Every structure is written in structure tokens, then in C-alpha cells.
Amino acid sequence: MYTAIQKAIALILSGDRELIDILLVTARMSISSSVISLIIGVPIGLFVGAARFPGRKAFLVLNRTLMGTPPVVCGLLFYMLFSGVGPFRRLKLLFTVTIMILAQVVLIIPLVVSHMESYISDIAASVKETAMGMGLGRGKTLLLLMNECRYQICSTWLLAFARAIAEVGAVSMVGGAIAWKTNVMTTAIMQYTNRGNFTLGVALGLILMSLSLLVNILVTVVQRRISE
Amino acid sequence: MKTWKTEEFTKTYGGRQVLDARSLDLSEDQIYVAIGANGSGKSTFARILAGAIATDAGRSAFHGAKPASIGYMPQRPYPFRMSMEKNLRLAADDPARAEELMEALKLTNLRQAKAHKLSGGESARMALARVLMRPFDLLILDEPCASMDMESTKLTEGALRRYRDRYHPAILLITHSIQQARRLGDEVLFFHEGHLAETGRCPATLETPQTDALKHFLEFYG
Numbered sequence: 001m002y003t004a005i006q007k008a009i010a011l012i013l014s015g016d017r018e019l020i021d022i023l024l025v026t027a028r029m030s031i032s033s034s035v036i037s038l039i040i041g042v043p044i045g046l047f048v049g050a051a052r053f054p055g056r057k058a059f060l061v062l063n064r065t066l067m068g069t070p071p072v073v074c075g076l077l078f079y080m081l082f083s084g085v086g087p088f089r090r091l092k093l094l095f096t097v098t099i100m101i102l103a104q105v106v107l108i109i110p111l112v113v114s115h116m117e118s119y120i121s122d123i124a125a126s127v128k129e130t131a132m133g134m135g136l137g138r139g140k141t142l143l144l145l146m147n148e149c150r151y152q153i154c155s156t157w158l159l160a161f162a163r164a165i166a167e168v169g170a171v172s173m174v175g176g177a178i179a180w181k182t183n184v185m186t187t188a189i190m191q192y193t194n195r196g197n198f199t200l201g202v203a204l205g206l207i208l209m210s211l212s213l214l215v216n217i218l219v220t221v222v223q224r225r226i227s228e
Numbered sequence: 229m230k231t232w233k234t235e236e237f238t239k240t241y242g243g244r245q246v247l248d249a250r251s252l253d254l255s256e257d258q259i260y261v262a263i264g265a266n267g268s269g270k271s272t273f274a275r276i277l278a279g280a281i282a283t284d285a286g287r288s289a290f291h292g293a294k295p296a297s298i299g300y301m302p303q304r305p306y307p308f309r310m311s312m313e314k315n316l317r318l319a320a321d322d323p324a325r326a327e328e329l330m331e332a333l334k335l336t337n338l339r340q341a342k343a344h345k346l347s348g349g350e351s352a353r354m355a356l357a358r359v360l361m362r363p364f365d366l367l368i369l370d371e372p373c374a375s376m377d378m379e380s381t382k383l384t385e386g387a388l389r390r391y392r393d394r395y396h397p398a399i400l401l402i403t404h405s406i407q408q409a410r411r412l413g414d415e416v417l418f419f420h421e422g423h424l425a426e427t428g429r430c431p432a433t434l435e436t437p438q439t440d441a442l443k444h445f446l447e448f449y450g
Binding site for chain 1: 297299302359362
């Protein structure tokens with residue numbers, strides 16, 4: 001174990017090309033999917049948190065259900081849709097980073113919506129009533145509401161990124177964990193461990209854990225700003 | 229003198245009627261003090277007039293023309309996450325007016341302080357200054373002095389009088405202080421168990437209440 005960690009650190013410091021490729025694919029997949037999820041999920045979370053409409057509770061129940069979607073089920077769905085017999089086969093997206101991003105987006109959006117909705121629903125009524133009382137219009141009220149949740153948006157993005165970077169089930173099914181193409185840290189760890197190449201697996205594990213630690217520190221800092 | 233007539237309306241929450249308000253005339257340059265026990269319907273009445281919530285019928289709370297502009301300070305005003313001075317200038321970008329109000333309410337040394345970090349009394353003074361930034365035809369204040377000490381209450385009352393003298397609005401002030409009602413009120417609106425139980429000139433109505441409910445209320449609070 002100790003030797004494996006020593007070798008892994010040496011591998012990281014050596015700037016191994018395969019390791020760098022895996023990190024770059026992971027970064028592309030995680031950053032893209034978390035940012036796209038944020039772009040789609042934040043307005044939905046804002047709307048559901050601030051507005052009261054028929055079916056809102058049912059929507060929240062559905063969203064919570066989607067939050068619990070097993071990644072492999074999501075992967076299976078995308079596999080069926082984009083495989084050689086699926087309706088979207090002509091797009092030829094299976095085993096590409098693009099479809100990995102799409103699958104991740106579907107998995108992460110409910111998380112983003114829920115995270116934003118719970119925060120917004122706590123403050124929206126008070127913000128709206130105060131702004132209305134000051135004679136402010138809807139546009140300015142919406143801007144104020146968004147300004148009030150800027151730290152929450154940062155915290156939500158970090159959580160989305162952490163979820164994306166640690167996911168393995170869906171990305172391995174639709175990406176295929178192809179070396180130099182769609183292999184990300186989590187799939188590579190599985191792959192190299194199965195092959196008995198513990199050094200690369202441990203190196204990736206160390207990087208993944210370090211990133212997870214960093215993200216958690218950042219989330220804590222941002223959440224402290226929210227509570228201050 | 230401009231006068232706005234409110235409609236008769238009701239408000240029900242979860243099957244329980246919390247307010248059954250009769251029609252009322254609100255005239256400019258008058259301060260209406262709304263008094264009554266907790267849960268008597270004062271805040272619901274204020275929120276409906278302000279447009280924050282709808283009546284059961286979903287119609288306007290006013291019969292005919294409504295005031296062109298309505299200012300409203302809720303019971304728990306929200307301090308926006310920015311400096312105290314920026315909070316004031318959100319309502320109207322008028323630095324001179326902001327300066328005047330900060331001075332009147334002793335907020336000048338807090339201009340750069342984060343609004344959400346102010347103490348209860350400071351936050352209430354900021355919220356009042358914020359709503360006084362603009363001239364309104366009808367100004368509704370829901371217990372603005374609830375978390376204030378005597379000094380802040382005095383400053384608030386002074387600021388309100390100056391606002392009335394300058395812009396001549398109709399002011400609806402909800403208060404739990406009978407002394408404050410006597411000091412500021414032109415008209416008394418007494419709420420009891422969801423009804424507007426008694427109205428009349430101030431302080432005469434407080435000196436010689438006509439209903440048993442107001443008599444009992446004044447015995448306890450007066």
C-alpha cells in the first residue's frame with residue numbers, strides 16, 4: 001500500500017501523458033456538465049422556489065425522485081437512445097465525451113434545482129414583499145433575488161462539480177471508458193485496478209480525493225459566507 | 229383632499245376566516261393607527277391593502293380608484309445583502325434624500341455596514357428609511373417600532389411626521405403602543421377577532437371607547 005502511494009506520487013510528479021489525458025477528459029466532462037446543469041437548473045430552482053403554482057408540490061416530489069435516479073439507469077437510458085438500434089443513432093454520440101456530458105447533465109439538474117429551490121423558498125416571500133413595498137418592479141425584484149443567492153449559486157456549482165467528477169456508473173456505460181478518448185478518473189481507476197495496475201489507480205484516487213477535499217473546503221467557505 | 233375607499237373583503241387561511249373587513253375611507257395627510265391584539269387581523273388587512281396578498285374574492289382592495297403609489301414596510305422587512313446605504317438607494321437613487329434620512333434616523337455612521345449584520349433596532353430604522361425614500365400616496369407600516377428602544381422610536385416618529393408634512397400621504401401605522409397611537413394618530417382603527425370593530429378620531433376614540441372589546445383592550449394595553 002505504502003509503495004503504491006509512493007509510486008503514485010512519483011507518477012503524478014512525472015507528468016505522465018496518459019494521466020494528464022485522463023485528467024483533461026475528466027475536467028472537460030465535469031466542468032461542462034456542471035456548468036450546463038447550473039444554466040438550466042438555477043432558473044428552474046429560482047422559479048419553483050419563488051413562485052406558487054398548481055402542481056408545484058408534485059414537481060418537487062418528481063424532482064426528489066429524479067435526484068435518486070441510479071446513475072446506471074440513466075446510463076442505460078442514454079445507451080438505448082443512442083445505440084445502433086436507438087432513435088438517436090444517427091447522431092453517433094455513443095462513446096463520446098458529449099454523451100457523457102449529456103448523461104451527467106440529466107443526473108445533476110435535479111440536484112441543482114433542489115439546492116436552489118430550498119434556499120429560494122426560504123427568502124423569496126420576504127424579498128418580494130419588501131421589494132414590492134419599496135415600489136420596485138418585477139425585473140428589479142428578480143435581480144435582487146438573484147443577487148441574494150449568489151453565494152448559493154457558487155455552492156451549488158461546487159456540489160454539481162463534485163457529483164460530476166465522482167460519478168462512474170453512467171459515464172462508463174455511455175462513454176465506454178476508452179483510453180485516450182472517454183476515460184475519466186473514476187472509470188480509469190476501475191479499469192487499471194482490474195488490470196492490476198495499482199500505481200495509476202492510486203494516483204488517480206489521490207487526485208480525486210484531493211479534488212474532493214478542495215471542493216468541500218470551498219463549499220464550507222461559501223456556506224459560511226451565506227450564513228454571515 | 230384625496231380619499232380612497234377600501235372594499236369590504238374577507239381573507240381565509242386553511243379554511244379559517246382571519247379577516248372580515250368593512251369598507252373604510254383613507255384620506256391623504258392623515259395617519260391611521262391600527263391597534264388590536266395579536267391575530268386580530270391588522271397585518272392581514274395591511275398586506276391586502278399593500279397588494280402583498282389577495283382578498284378571498286381576488287379583487288382589488290379598493291373601491292374605484294386606488295392610490296397611485298403604495299409604500300409598505302412589512303413586519304419583518306428583508307435586509308438585502310449589501311451596505312446599508314445601498315439598501316436605501318435601491319428604493320430611489322437619490323443621494324441627498326438618503327443622506328437626509330440617514331441623519332434623521334441616526335444611521336450615518338452605519339452607511340457602509342452590511343445591512344444583514346445590523347442589530348434589530350438598526351435594521352428596523354434602515355427599513356423605515358428605505359421605504360421613506362420615495363413619496364407614496366399611501367404608506368403602510370407594520371409595527372415599525374416593534375424592536376426599537378425609546379430613542380429610536382422618537383427618531384422614527386419624527387421622521388414619519390416630516391414625511392407626512394412633506395408628501396401628505398395617507399399613512400396606515402400598525403402599532404401595539406397605545407401611547408404611540410395617541411402621539412401620531414389622527415384616526416384609530418381597532419381590530420378585534422378579524423373584524424374592524426371600532427373606528428374614530430384619535431385620541432377621542434381612545435378616551436371614550438364605544439365597544440366593550442376596545443374598552444377591554446385599553447384596560448389591558450392602555
